[in-house]
Amino acid sequence: MDPAVTEPVRSRRAARTRAVTGDDREQAILATAERLLAVKPLAEISIDELAKGAGISRPTFYFYFASKELVLLALLDRVVGEARARRDDALDRLAEGPERMWRAAVGAFCATFAEHRAVTSASAVALHTNGEVRAVWSRVMEGFVADTAKAIEAERRRGAAPDGVPARDLAISLNWMVERVLVSTYGGQEPAVPEDRLLDTLLAVFLGAIYRS
Amino acid sequence: MDPAVTEPVRSRRAARTRAVTGDDREQAILATAERLLAVKPLAEISIDELAKGAGISRPTFYFYFASKELVLLALLDRVVGEARARRDDALDRLAEGPERMWRAAVGAFCATFAEHRAVTSASAVALHTNGEVRAVWSRVMEGFVADTAKAIEAERRRGAAPDGVPARDLAISLNWMVERVLVSTYGGQEPAVPEDRLLDTLLAVFLGAIYRS
DNA sequence: GCAAGTATTCGACATAGTGTCGAGTTAAGT
DNA sequence: ACTTAACTCGACACTATGTCGAATACTTGC
Numbered sequence: 001m002d003p004a005v006t007e008p009v010r011s012r013r014a015a016r017t018r019a020v021t022g023d024d025r026e027q028a029i030l031a032t033a034e035r036l037l038a039v040k041p042l043a044e045i046s047i048d049e050l051a052k053g054a055g056i057s058r059p060t061f062y063f064y065f066a067s068k069e070l071v072l073l074a075l076l077d078r079v080v081g082e083a084r085a086r087r088d089d090a091l092d093r094l095a096e097g098p099e100r101m102w103r104a105a106v107g108a109f110c111a112t113f114a115e116h117r118a119v120t121s122a123s124a125v126a127l128h129t130n131g132e133v134r135a136v137w138s139r140v141m142e143g144f145v146a147d148t149a150k151a152i153e154a155e156r157r158r159g160a161a162p163d164g165v166p167a168r169d170l171a172i173s174l175n176w177m178v179e180r181v182l183v184s185t186y187g188g189q190e191p192a193v194p195e196d197r198l199l200d201t202l203l204a205v206f207l208g209a210i211y212r213s
Numbered sequence: 214m215d216p217a218v219t220e221p222v223r224s225r226r227a228a229r230t231r232a233v234t235g236d237d238r239e240q241a242i243l244a245t246a247e248r249l250l251a252v253k254p255l256a257e258i259s260i261d262e263l264a265k266g267a268g269i270s271r272p273t274f275y276f277y278f279a280s281k282e283l284v285l286l287a288l289l290d291r292v293v294g295e296a297r298a299r300r301d302d303a304l305d306r307l308a309e310g311p312e313r314m315w316r317a318a319v320g321a322f323c324a325t326f327a328e329h330r331a332v333t334s335a336s337a338v339a340l341h342t343n344g345e346v347r348a349v350w351s352r353v354m355e356g357f358v359a360d361t362a363k364a365i366e367a368e369r370r371r372g373a374a375p376d377g378v379p380a381r382d383l384a385i386s387l388n389w390m391v392e393r394v395l396v397s398t399y400g401g402q403e404p405a406v407p408e409d410r411l412l413d414t415l416l417a418v419f420l421g422a423i424y425r426s
Numbered sequence: 427g428c429a430a431g432t433a434t435t436c437g438a439c440a441t442a443g444t445g446t447c448g449a450g451t452t453a454a455g456t
Numbered sequence: 457a458c459t460t461a462a463c464t465c466g467a468c469a470c471t472a473t474g475t476c477g478a479a480t481a482c483t484t485g486c
Contacts, residue, residue, distance in 0.1 A: 021453095041341070043342060046442085046443065046444090047444075048442095056463095057464070057466085058443095058444090058445095059446080059465055059466080059467095060463075060464050062445070062446085063462090063463065063464075066445095124341075125341040128254070128338040128341060128400075129254075129256060134402065138402065138403045138404070141403075142403065142404050165410065165417045166410070166414075169406045169410055169414040170414060170417065170418070172394070172397075172405065172406050172414075173394050173415060173418055174418065175404075176390065176393040176394050177386060177387075177389065177418075179393065180390065180393035181385070181386050181389050184389055189340075189347065189351065190355065191358050191385050191388075192385065193382045193385050193386060194382075197378065201378045201379075201382040201385075201386050202386060204377055204378045204383065205386055205387065205390075205421075207425070208422040208423070208424075208425035209422060210421070211425065212421035212424065212425035234433090234434080234482090238434090259471085259472065259473090260472080260473075260474090261471095261473095269436090270435070270437085271436085271473090271474095272435075272436055272474085272475080272476095273434075275474070280473095
């Protein structure tokens with residue numbers, strides 16, 4: 001994902017001339033948002049709260065962000081970069097054996113989600129509410145799906161995995177499963193897989209779906 | 214799910230005395246909601262719209278439902294009953310062979326979701342917004358999960374399926390997968406599995422996860 | 427067939443949140 | 457010092473929610 005697409009998060013403002021203040025405020029808004037998201041969903045956070053938390057008035061908030069969803073998006077951008085890096089790292093581990101690789105790949109997603117659960121959970125929800133969050137999330141998922149499908153096809157070519165339903169369809173289902181299960185576990189929604197069995201369970205489904213004829 | 218739990222949807226009003234009018238209005242609200250949900254999400258439907266659509270004023274709406282989420286819930290209740298009936302039907306098909314049974318069980322979910330996509334998609338979204346929808350959805354999922362887990366354990370006992378991760382964890386993951394994949398496909402969210410390959414794909418994951426050692 | 431009670435209806439109000447406009451202040455660059 | 461641009465906020469307009477109380481309509485017991 002090129003950053004350009006999610007860049008126009010900030011309302012206007014060009015290169016920072018004034019030493020700090022502007023960026024400080026922006027960071028203060030982001031920090032406030034992250035803090036509040038750990039406690040309650042985005043829908044229950046008013047712009048006034050974000051502004052107050054950053055020590056500015058409500059109209060001033062709009063100087064920095066056009067909506068609270070865009071604040072979330074800025075937060076999400078950070079996290080996405082991290083997830084991407086970890087995943088790329090995992091995909092290089094095919095040499096260590098397929099199970100190792102899949103564990104690393106699924107684990108990358110799980111770990112990122114867990115470490116930033118406030119932001120990721122809120123995003124998974126905002127997805128249904130906000131078009132821009134939906135677009136970002138779709139692009140992230142698309143990346144994971146494409147890589148997963150490629151890995152499945154590679155395993156099929158080398159004869160390790162049997163043919164079956166289209167690799168891409170399988171990849172889509174598996175990746176959405178990961179997303180949904182993580183949301184239920186970390187969002188406190190029942191029924192949920194206990195956190196400590198998360199990775200083993202998801203991995204079992206991956207391996208079964210990919211390697212069983 | 215005992216109906217009693219989701220019964221107090223209506224604000225008050227006891228047994229209908231006045232021949233029809235009251236129930237008619239209530240049905241009109243439900244019909245309006247279902248019609249609008251086919252076009253836009255619940256969040257974009259105002260109570261005023263629902264009231265106008267049913268030919269009443271906004272305050273009068275509150276006589277019938279305490280919130281628009283409760284209207285959705287009433288709609289969902291109908292659908293849940295249908296899904297439950299179909300699923301029960303499917304689980305009796307073990308005699309026809311495991312693949313047949315699983316196809317029927319997953320298909321029951323898919324078919325219900327597809328036939329009432331406006332209501333089910335809206336509910337899957339409201340789940341993240343509304344506590345009561347969340348509770349109903351959780352109970353429905355819990356039912357599916359329990360039955361799925363029981364079926365997996367039965368297959369394991371008769372030696373058809375190998376042991377592995379706890380059956381319940383597997384059941385949770387698989388059922389959330391179905392939910393999430395259906396929402397993406399019917400909610401027009403990318404990436405999505407094309408509608409006509411939905412059942413085959415989900416079934417492949419089920420069989421792989423359950424029967425692969 | 428009417429008095430009493432209950433079901434139903436809505437106008438009017440109170441409240442909360444969003445987004446915008448325009449007039450201000452502050453700081454940098456020249 | 458003066459211009460320009462960054463930044464700030466008071467005040468307004470708008471939309472939606474939810475509630476209260478008074479009015480109307482139907483039903484039932486008498």
